[in-house]
Amino acid sequence: MRMRKSVIFLVYLLLSSYLNVGFVGFSKVSAQGNLVFYDDFNDNSLDTAKWTEDMAGSGNTYSEENGEAHFTTYGHRTGSYTTEHAFLRSEIIQINGWDSVTFSGRWKFTDPGTAEMWFRVYDSDTGNYIGVRYISWTSTIAYDRPEGTVTESRNAPKEYTPFKLVLKRDGFEFWEGGELVKNFSTVGMKNASHFRIVIGGWDDSPKKSHIYFDRMEVSYEPNVLPTTVSPSGTTSETHTKTSPEARESTSDSTGKTCGPGVVALLAALIAAKRR
Incomplete structure (x- = not known):
């Protein structure tokens, strides 16, 4: 039981650091x-x-x-x-x-x-x-x-x-x-x-x-993304198309993408909970 809690806590720390949440955040x-x-x-x-x-x-x-x-x-x-x-x-x-x-x-x-x-x-x-x-x-x-x-x-x-x-x-x-x-x-x-x-x-x-x-x-x-109003009255953000290369180069400062490393960490967390 103690080992399982340690594994869960370690995975949480890694995920928190990567996703900039919790108490192990980092921001540019x-x-x-x-x-x-x-x-x-x-x-x-x-x-x-x-x-x-x-x-x-x-x-x-x-x-x-x-x-x-x-x-x-x-x-x-x-x-x-x-x-x-x-x-x-x-x-x-x-x-x-x-x-x-x-x-x-x-x-x-x-x-x-x-x-x-x-x-x-x-x-x-x-x-x-x-x-x-x-x-x-x-x-x-x-x-x-x-x-x-x-x-x-x-x-x-x-x-x-x-x-x-x-x-x-x-x-x-x-x-x-x-x-x-x-x-x-x-x-x-x-x-x-x-x-x-x-x-x-x-x-x-x-x-x-x-x-x-x-x-x-x-x-x-x-720049703040402008909003547009649809005929139904709902609002939505206006987005511009971004190439995969641009998304990769800006992911650290404008948003996080869930790459293979995060998937592996999530899998480890799920496996630890099942034990």
């Missing part, structure tokens, strides 16, 4: 949605599977130390960020069927005065982008979007402050320090599915400035 979904990108810079070595360094002009450097991304900017009076900057550019992050995408992290600008601190999100297929830039020499913030840039007075954070851009089909929100700062309309990113983020800064003055980023994360909320 974060508190903000489906997590697709994350880097906390804690290994003090650039993860080249996630980022590519983009340095232009002597004196512009990147280092990963003390669990943070550190950018040093230095200008040469060229008048263009394309020739004097320190950036990290992410890998292409593919997200299909999104309702909203959240790009978040922490940043600080310890000695603002002459440089710009950047956070930008590109649609790698069209080149369109949204983003936020702190322009320290004028104590302003710039909100970039395909329809144009909007600026207003705002001081860059000198201590680590959480921020996020929330992209929606018809606009985006900028949050900082847990508060909604600005909400803009834009349709220039509504069809994006291949994203690339850029962090860092640039300077035109021959003076070193220091910019830091940490805990960079990208997550999304999927």
Whole structure:
């Protein structure tokens, strides 16, 4: 009897772990949605599977130390960020069927005065982008979007402050320090599915400035399936056809399929109960 109970309990644990039920669940979904990108810079070595360094002009450097991304900017009076900057550019992050995408992290600008601190999100297929830039020499913030840039007075954070851009089909929100700062309309990113983020800064003055980023994360909320009303008055979900390959690749995050392993576990459970 004791052996049979042990077998039943073991099978239950395995099934619970696989089906994400009971007390042995596991989920790839974060508190903000489906997590697709994350880097906390804690290994003090650039993860080249996630980022590519983009340095232009002597004196512009990147280092990963003390669990943070550190950018040093230095200008040469060229008048263009394309020739004097320190950036990290992410890998292409593919997200299909999104309702909203959240790009978040922490940043600080310890000695603002002459440089710009950047956070930008590109649609790698069209080149369109949204983003936020702190322009320290004028104590302003710039909100970039395909329809144009909007600026207003705002001081860059000198201590680590959480921020996020929330992209929606018809606009985006900028949050900082847990508060909604600005909400803009834009349709220039509504069809994006291949994203690339850029962090860092640039300077035109021959003076070193220091910019830091940490805990960079990208997550999304999927589209909600629309419902249709039949002539009889009943409602049903509208589904799209999905290939077997697509169903297999998404089964971990969108639903479970009952494969051969689960069938074997169920058979073992039934056999144990009969003994």
